[in-house]
Amino acid sequence: MPAERITMRQAREIIRLKAASVSAHEISRRLGMPRSTVREALERAEGAGLSWPLPEGMNDDALEAALYANRRSKRGHRRVEEPDWANVHRELKRKHVTLTIL
DSSP states (O other): OOOOOOOHHHHHHHHHHHTTTTTTTHHHHHHHOOHHHHHHHHHHEEEEEEEESTTOOOOOHHHHHHTTTOSSSSSTOOOSSOOOOHHHHHHHSTOOOOOOOO
């Protein structure tokens, strides 16, 4: 399950604390968010080449674009195509047919 999306204020604070050599565990405790969210934010910042202090004039929109530019896939899109549920339903009505067989 992907970590939740964070606000840019939280992202700035995560990057700042990491630059101050605070552990991801301590950052998550201080900010009251899951460690997985902090780890994901740190990975995104590293992938975007961001470090503290952030570049001069980097506003929230620019920071968000840098952190979330390389999203692998859109939420709600599946990697595997859904079965034809109407056909599955029709086949299950036949005698001696189970989901395992299908």
